[in-house]
Amino acid sequence: MTAYPVLTTTTFLPFVGAALILLFGSERLARWVALATTLATVAVSAPLYWYFDKASSALQFVESRDWIPSLNIAYGMGVDGISLPFIFLASLLSVLCIGASWAVVQTRVREFYAALLVAETAMIGLFAASNLFLFFVFWELMLVPIFLLIGVWGGPGRVYAAVKFLIFTLSGSVLMLVGTIAIYRTCDTLDFKALALARASLQPEQQAWLFAAFLAAFAVKVPMFPVHTWLPNAHTEAPTAGSVILAGILLKMGAYGFLRVSIPILSHGVQLFLKPMLFISAAAIVYGAYVTLVQTDIKRLIAFSSVSHMGFVTLGIFTLKQSGVEGAILQMFNHGIISAALFLCVGMVYERTHTREIKAYGGVAKSAPVYSSLLALFCLAAAGTPGLNSFVGEFLIIGGAFQTQVWLGVMAIWGVALGTAYIIWLYYRVVMGEMKLGLVGLKLELNAREVATLAPLAFLALALGLYPEYLLSYLRAPVAQLLGAGVTP
Amino acid sequence: MSDLALLVPELILAGMALALILAARRIQETPVAVVGTVLAAMAAALAAGWVLSWGDKTGFGGMITLDGYSQFFKVLIAATLALTALFSARSLEGDQVPRAEYHALLLLSSTGMMLAVSSHDLLPLYLGLELMTLCSYILVGIRVERPASNEAAIKYFLLGSFASAVLIYGISLTYGVTGTTDFAAIASALSKHGTGSNLLLLVAIGLVAGGLAFKIAAVPLHAWAPDAYQGASAPVAAFLAAGSKAVGLAAMGRVCLAAYGSEARFLSVVLAGLAGLSIVVGSIIALSQTDMKRLLAYSSIAHAGYALLGLVAGTGEGASATMTYAFFYVFMTLGTFGVVAALGERGEKLDGYRGLAEQRPGIALLMLLFLMSLTGIPPTAGFAAKFVVILSAVRAGYMALAVLAVACSVVSAFFYMRVAVLMYMNGPQEAAPARFPAAVFAVLAVSALVTLIGGLSPGSLARWAVSP
Numbered sequence: 039m040t041a042y043p044v045l046t047t048t049t050f051l052p053f054v055g056a057a058l059i060l061l062f063g064s065e066r067l068a069r070w071v072a073l074a075t076t077l078a079t080v081a082v083s084a085p086l087y088w089y090f091d092k093a094s095s096a097l098q099f100v101e102s103r104d105w106i107p108s109l110n111i112a113y114g115m116g117v118d119g120i121s122l123p124f125i126f127l128a129s130l131l132s133v134l135c136i137g138a139s140w141a142v143v144q145t146r147v148r149e150f151y152a153a154l155l156v157a158e159t160a161m162i163g164l165f166a167a168s169n170l171f172l173f174f175v176f177w178e179l180m181l182v183p184i185f186l187l188i189g190v191w192g193g194p195g196r197v198y199a200a201v202k203f204l205i206f207t208l209s210g211s212v213l214m215l216v217g218t219i220a221i222y223r224t225c226d227t228l229d230f231k232a233l234a235l236a237r238a239s240l241q242p243e244q245q246a247w248l249f250a251a252f253l254a255a256f257a258v259k260v261p262m263f264p265v266h267t268w269l270p271n272a273h274t275e276a277p278t279a280g281s282v283i284l285a286g287i288l289l290k291m292g293a294y295g296f297l298r299v300s301i302p303i304l305s306h307g308v309q310l311f312l313k314p315m316l317f318i319s320a321a322a323i324v325y326g327a328y329v330t331l332v333q334t335d336i337k338r339l340i341a342f343s344s345v346s347h348m349g350f351v352t353l354g355i356f357t358l359k360q361s362g363v364e365g366a367i368l369q370m371f372n373h374g375i376i377s378a379a380l381f382l383c384v385g386m387v388y389e390r391t392h393t394r395e396i397k398a399y400g401g402v403a404k405s406a407p408v409y410s411s412l413l414a415l416f417c418l419a420a421a422g423t424p425g426l427n428s429f430v431g432e433f434l435i436i437g438g439a440f441q442t443q444v445w446l447g448v449m450a451i452w453g454v455a456l457g458t459a460y461i462i463w464l465y466y467r468v469v470m471g472e473m474k475l476g477l478v479g480l481k482l483e484l485n486a487r488e489v490a491t492l493a494p495l496a497f498l499a500l501a502l503g504l505y506p507e508y509l510l511s512y513l514r515a516p517v518a519q520l521l522g523a524g525v526t527p
Numbered sequence: 528m529s530d531l532a533l534l535v536p537e538l539i540l541a542g543m544a545l546a547l548i549l550a551a552r553r554i555q556e557t558p559v560a561v562v563g564t565v566l567a568a569m570a571a572a573l574a575a576g577w578v579l580s581w582g583d584k585t586g587f588g589g590m591i592t593l594d595g596y597s598q599f600f601k602v603l604i605a606a607t608l609a610l611t612a613l614f615s616a617r618s619l620e621g622d623q624v625p626r627a628e629y630h631a632l633l634l635l636s637s638t639g640m641m642l643a644v645s646s647h648d649l650l651p652l653y654l655g656l657e658l659m660t661l662c663s664y665i666l667v668g669i670r671v672e673r674p675a676s677n678e679a680a681i682k683y684f685l686l687g688s689f690a691s692a693v694l695i696y697g698i699s700l701t702y703g704v705t706g707t708t709d710f711a712a713i714a715s716a717l718s719k720h721g722t723g724s725n726l727l728l729l730v731a732i733g734l735v736a737g738g739l740a741f742k743i744a745a746v747p748l749h750a751w752a753p754d755a756y757q758g759a760s761a762p763v764a765a766f767l768a769a770g771s772k773a774v775g776l777a778a779m780g781r782v783c784l785a786a787y788g789s790e791a792r793f794l795s796v797v798l799a800g801l802a803g804l805s806i807v808v809g810s811i812i813a814l815s816q817t818d819m820k821r822l823l824a825y826s827s828i829a830h831a832g833y834a835l836l837g838l839v840a841g842t843g844e845g846a847s848a849t850m851t852y853a854f855f856y857v858f859m860t861l862g863t864f865g866v867v868a869a870l871g872e873r874g875e876k877l878d879g880y881r882g883l884a885e886q887r888p889g890i891a892l893l894m895l896l897f898l899m900s901l902t903g904i905p906p907t908a909g910f911a912a913k914f915v916v917i918l919s920a921v922r923a924g925y926m927a928l929a930v931l932a933v934a935c936s937v938v939s940a941f942f943y944m945r946v947a948v949l950m951y952m953n954g955p956q957e958a959a960p961a962r963f964p965a966a967v968f969a970v971l972a973v974s975a976l977v978t979l980i981g982g983l984s985p986g987s988l989a990r991w992a993v994s995p
Binding site: 060105106107108109111146148149174175178179181182185186189190196197200201204205208209212213215216219220222223 | 895914936937944
């Protein structure tokens with residue numbers, strides 16, 4: 039189909055870029071090398087979108103090589119309609135992260151971009167992996183670059199946030215390791231496709247334990263209530279690029295894990311845990327929204343809003359209805375765009391004002407009309423306004439929730455209402471009203487580089503709001519197959 | 528003559544040791560000793576590979592055996608010796624340690640190690656282990672000007688002699704029960720007893736396992752390690768951590784499989800206990816350490832536990848998992864100690880790592896790689912190693928032990944990553960360290976390469992890691 043192994047190239051090109059930067063790059067060159075690498079990554083991934091067959095639910099662009107013959111573990115890559123959008127999102131956000139860090143990051147520039155690029159490799163590789171071993175390797179590879187991004191280039195509480203992030207995620211993922219090993223012991227394979235066929239050999243009781251083990255890893259990453267407490271620290275203290283990657287991709291890794299591992303392989307486990315999962319999701323939506331309302335720090339506010347929004351995602355996934363799951367995946371993508379955009383917006387004014395306190399802002403619209411319009415677009419999108427991307431995803435999820443249990447739908451709508459309240463209130467406090475004294479005289483308006491960084495996300499938010507079918511058409515076949523394989527709510 | 532040919536690697540090392548001692552007065556101020564040691568180690572490794580091509584053999588009346596297992600560990604020991612010798616230079620200069628004697632002791636200790644891994648009888652095993660340990664006592668105390676070094680040597684010696692007594696007691700009880708010390712003969716004698724019926728035998732096995740547990744610093748026979756590592760110079764500590772542990776594991780593996788195989792159920796409980804205790808105690812006590820070598824001592828205790836997880840299964844597959852673990856552990860721990868040794872006094876204190884990433888980004892990156900590997904984060908060899916040993920524990924049905932092991936690896940992440948935090952997230956307090964000598968770079972490069980290749984291609988070792 040193509041002249042080169044697309045997925046492997048897309049995955050490891052950033053890694054090569056990181057190695058180049060560390061070995062040869064000067065500080066000045068590092069930015070350009072990083073930008074060139076991320077753009078090249080987008081370019082080499084182009085055949086993925088061009089040749090992708092939406093009608094098929096099977097993995098495509100499959101690559102398989104012997105890797106650990108003694109354990110019968112292969113190096114396997116492949117994408118389906120569920121993972122493809124996230125490969126796109128990861129490669130796009132990486133470019134934007136470099137745009138956002140261009141002027142801000144002035145210390146240890148080489149290491150910064152190297153860490154960013156290694157994180158990109160881990161993100162893309164995770165979504166491209168077609169076996170559990172490789173999935174786990176990329177899952178863990180993500181850990182150290184993000185740890186460094188938060189801890190070295192973050193805000194005042196960065197070390198605490200970085201260590202907390204590391205310990206939380208590692209605690210979850212080591213249990214996933216044991217789960218992986220236990221699955222391997224029973225099924226003698228770790229290939230996703232083979233596992234879906236061999237799952238009958240996993241006893242229901244064993245599946246319950248396995249589901250719990252994987253849940254530990256996925257729930258921390260999503261993050262689900264009550265293991266979300268690392269998230270406000272990490273998102274708040276991370277540099278803008280770190281927050282963008284955390285919110286845009288890292289949170290999706292957990293939800294993707296449910297879709298790739300739990301539902302297809304551990305169907306008994308899913309059924310057993312279904313009620314608690316739905317309850318926790320609904321609780322996260324409402325609790326997250328209430329906590330968001332009272333935040334006084336802009337970044338912390340957006341961070342907590344992620345808890346609520348990711349609650350929608352897990353709610354949608356565990357409705358196990360076609361519309362709910364499709365909506366959940368769409369919403370994962372949407373949240374990736376919107377929260378990334380909001381963190382970018384916050385980062386851009388923070389560079390000028392050096393404060394994240396909402397109180398210090400007000401009347402930004404007077405001196406920064408372009409910024410205010412873009413922020414308005416993203417805030418409206420986050421609130422789920424019709425015509426923008428989140429609306430469709432939330433609509434589908436709520437539809438699925440009502441089909442499952444009426445009270446779940448009610449909780450979700452309650453969450454939407456609160457979501458509108460906190461985000462519009464934030465916009466009101468920051469952008470409207472009288473200009474705060476501290477802001478007078480600052481050049482708040484965006485420059486061309488910053489507008490260019492935000493423009494693709496604004497376009498996507500609008501385009502997916504007007505024509506969500508484009509993304510949904512990718513999801514239809516794989517989701518149908520996922521749900522058709524025997525998991526019933 | 529053909530019997531002696533089985534011991535070519537040992538003879539090379541012993542010969543070089545004698546040559547260094549004879550020429551000691553002339554070569555004290557020259558790098559001859561280092562070069563000689565490294566060359567001897569390489570020759571021994573090559574010889575080990577070469578004699579393996581003859582196929583499996585035994586000699587000296589069945590006491591010495593030549594198989595893939597022994598040669599695997601001989602190559603590993605030779606690598607440990609060569610890398611240790613390469614990064615010793617700095618600590619030797621600082622403390623005016625006589626070079627020829629120092630290297631001769633390293634060589635003799637390695638000779639003992641090689642003898643131990645190739646013995647197929649309890650007596651040569653004891654002989655080899657004693658040669659190894661006796662030389663290590665002196666190596667730990669060789670910095671005579673330092674009281675801490677002397678104290679460490681005495682502590683190590685007292686506890687070590689106790690452990691040797693335990694081991695020899697176990698051996699004599701085994702002899703009493705079975706009337707032989709040869710592994711194969713023990714196994715065939717035991718097959719006539721009912722499993723678990725002979726209390727004396729169980730005591731004997733417990734004592735032998737205890738004596739060997741001392742060598743690998745497994746809890747509850749670990750107390751010597753922190754003091755000995757702290758008092759010794761960093762290269763000697765590395766030699767103990769890597770070499771002594773690998774040999775202890777090799778001996779444990781062979782004894783468990785070849786000699787006491789019929790008591791697998793009892794052994795598996797003993798080993799699971801040792802492993803679980805070592806992992807928990809090592810990981811938790813390491814949290815409060817402020818001395819880098821002490822921290823690494825507790826880390827090595829925890830790693831002894833992880834390595835033992837493979838042997839718990841009592842199968843050949845499990846033993847290969849332990850071999851894999853030992854192999855990768857040797858390189859990652861030598862790499863870590865290489866950085867510690869190269870930083871000199873600064874490297875001994877945890878606070879000395881503050882701001883290292885700003886002053887020496889390359890070294891900090893390598894250190895980060897080794898720390899990741901020690902934690903078990905992919906794509907490093909430490910992860911591949913952890914994967915295989917935990918797999919073998921799960922296969923043996925020790926699910927709870929596996930969960931305990933991974934839970935403790937989170938705890939260990941906390942103290943390993945604390946070093947990363949100091950390196951990357953704190954400003955420097957001391958002047959930048961002097962340029963590292965080329966030899967140290969060679970050690971770090973080799974260790975990093977093995978750590979990376981082992982992580983990217985975890986199956987690469989499978990061909991050689993064959994159990995006895």
